[in-house]
Amino acid sequence: MIQVCSLKKQFNNIMVLDDVNIDFNTKEVTCILGPSGAGKSTFLRCLNLLEEPTAGKILYNGKNTLDENFDVRQLREDVGMVFQHFNLFPLKSVVENVMLALVLVKKMPKKMAREKALEMLKKVGLSDKADVMPHTLSGGQQQRVAIARALAMEPKMLLFDEPTSALDPELVGDVLAVMRNLAKEGMTMIVVTHEMGFAKEVADRILFMADGNVVEDASPDVFFTNPNTQRAQAFLSRFIA
Amino acid sequence: MFDWSSIPIVFPKIVDGLQMTILIAVLGILAGFIIGVCAGYVRTTKSKALSSIAAFYVWIIRSTPIIVQALYIYFVIPRMLDISFNREIAGILCISINASAYISEIVRGALNEVPKGQWEAGYSLGMNKFQILFHLIFPPAFKSMLPALGNQFIITIKDTAILTVIGVAEMTYQAGQYAATSFNLVESYTLLALFYLVVISILTIVLSALERKMGVDRR
Numbered sequence: 001m002i003q004v005c006s007l008k009k010q011f012n013n014i015m016v017l018d019d020v021n022i023d024f025n026t027k028e029v030t031c032i033l034g035p036s037g038a039g040k041s042t043f044l045r046c047l048n049l050l051e052e053p054t055a056g057k058i059l060y061n062g063k064n065t066l067d068e069n070f071d072v073r074q075l076r077e078d079v080g081m082v083f084q085h086f087n088l089f090p091l092k093s094v095v096e097n098v099m100l101a102l103v104l105v106k107k108m109p110k111k112m113a114r115e116k117a118l119e120m121l122k123k124v125g126l127s128d129k130a131d132v133m134p135h136t137l138s139g140g141q142q143q144r145v146a147i148a149r150a151l152a153m154e155p156k157m158l159l160f161d162e163p164t165s166a167l168d169p170e171l172v173g174d175v176l177a178v179m180r181n182l183a184k185e186g187m188t189m190i191v192v193t194h195e196m197g198f199a200k201e202v203a204d205r206i207l208f209m210a211d212g213n214v215v216e217d218a219s220p221d222v223f224f225t226n227p228n229t230q231r232a233q234a235f236l237s238r239f240i241a
Numbered sequence: 242m243f244d245w246s247s248i249p250i251v252f253p254k255i256v257d258g259l260q261m262t263i264l265i266a267v268l269g270i271l272a273g274f275i276i277g278v279c280a281g282y283v284r285t286t287k288s289k290a291l292s293s294i295a296a297f298y299v300w301i302i303r304s305t306p307i308i309v310q311a312l313y314i315y316f317v318i319p320r321m322l323d324i325s326f327n328r329e330i331a332g333i334l335c336i337s338i339n340a341s342a343y344i345s346e347i348v349r350g351a352l353n354e355v356p357k358g359q360w361e362a363g364y365s366l367g368m369n370k371f372q373i374l375f376h377l378i379f380p381p382a383f384k385s386m387l388p389a390l391g392n393q394f395i396i397t398i399k400d401t402a403i404l405t406v407i408g409v410a411e412m413t414y415q416a417g418q419y420a421a422t423s424f425n426l427v428e429s430y431t432l433l434a435l436f437y438l439v440v441i442s443i444l445t446i447v448l449s450a451l452e453r454k455m456g457v458d459r460r
């Protein structure tokens with residue numbers, strides 16, 4: 001579905017992604033692990049072109065996303081994203097948050113968009129919060145609204161950048177439960193996370209990133225029991241301890 | 242000392258002037274807002290050329306007294322371009338240009354305050370730049386700049402007084418004319434000051450009611 005070839009990303013002379021080559025397949029749940037500063041966020045943001053790669057190619061369904069006449073907007077409609085800090089729209093109610101892009105991007109009539117939004121909110125367990133403002137919700141609820149907002153667009157793939165890192169520990173579970181359900185329904189997902197339990201249980205595939213590259217690409221069984229590299233071993237030992 | 246009999250004469254004159262003051266202040270702040278939003282917005286974009294032009298514009302206006310700007314617009318520019326303005330048009334131009342420079346700074350600050358995550362959320366949902374600006378960036382920016390905009394409106398009303406130097410018949414001009422011909426300086430200028438006080442006080446009350454209604458938090 002997405003093929004990444006020799007991807008490089010530089011920020012003022014610092015090579016943040018250095019020659020990344022990787023393919024992502026439909027219906028696969030990939031968890032990206034790795035130390036902070038490894039380039040995980042930058043990599044994820046390159047996939048929906050929130051960051052413009054310095055060099056290399058990203059093919060989406062065979063088409064080069066960096067071509068001048070590639071429809072970036074369509075790609076972003078297809079590839080949803082959930083952020084660490086939710087990025088909800090603060091002046092819009094919960095249901096309006098979910099509806100907005102349906103109305104503006106999918107040109108859906110308001111009434112239909114609202115129905116669709118309510119359906120999505122039901123899916124993340126927040127039907128009763130439709131008409132409140134986002135700031136009245138807990139972090140975990142806000143993140144579920146963000147997931148509903150992304151889901152409403154009927155994406156073919158979802159990117160998650162540390163979706164539970166900003167949450168109080170007791171709120172993490174609800175968000176992970178929603179993500180687990182999505183995985184079960186066959187959603188293609190790429191999840192940057194530090195939730196090892198989730199990665200072990202839900203991921204079909206683990207990518208371990210360090211210093212701007214993917215240094216391991218393995219099934220969770222292999223990665224968690226028998227990692228290849230020392231870096232991964234060191235990284236894991238900190239979580240087991 | 243205080244010649245009460247002059248009050249019924251100067252009062253209607255100042256009321257006439259008040260209409261002009263309000264007309265110029267309102268048109269000036271509206272035009273100033275439009276120019277200010279444009280100038281403030283381009284300074285937050287990556288366009289170096291537009292941003293420099295806007296910065297230059299703001300520098301010129303903020304670094305010269307408004308009275309000099311009024312004289313320049315009314316006396317110098319028409320001569321250079323070989324055209325003529327009437328006083329009121331020159332007055333509105335002066336007020337709006339001056340207000341726009343300050344408003345553009347307010348707008349720039351408010352736009353920069355909106356978290357970058359709003360852009361990213363918008364883009365990641367497939368929205369385009371204009372949809373993001375109009376639906377996600379301007380509304381919270383406008384809300385956060387409301388107190389500063391209200392303040393600018395108050396300053397602008399008081400600034401219209403300097404248009405007296407180019408003969409625009411606003412409140413200060415009217416009071417001054419009467420004072421000069423009748424020698425009732427104390428009465429004219431006291432009443433004038435009271436008019437400004439009342440107008441600004443009413444505006445202050447209206448603005449804070451508006452802010453409360455919009456749930457603006459004043460810091």
Ligand SMILES: Nc1ncnc2c1ncn2[C@@H]1O[C@H](COP(=O)(O)OP(=O)(O)O)[C@@H](O)[C@H]1O
Nearest residue numbers: 011012016034035036037038039040041042043
């Ligand atoms: N916009 C940016 N400008 C400059 N440097 C950046 C920017 N974004 C990320 N970086 C740098 O790139 C490196 C990788 O960052 P990031 O992708 O956020 O890592 P991770 O998500 O794995 O913690 C870091 O050293 C970070 O400082």
Ligand SMILES: [Mg+2]
Nearest residue numbers: 040041042162
């Ligand atoms: Mg990160």
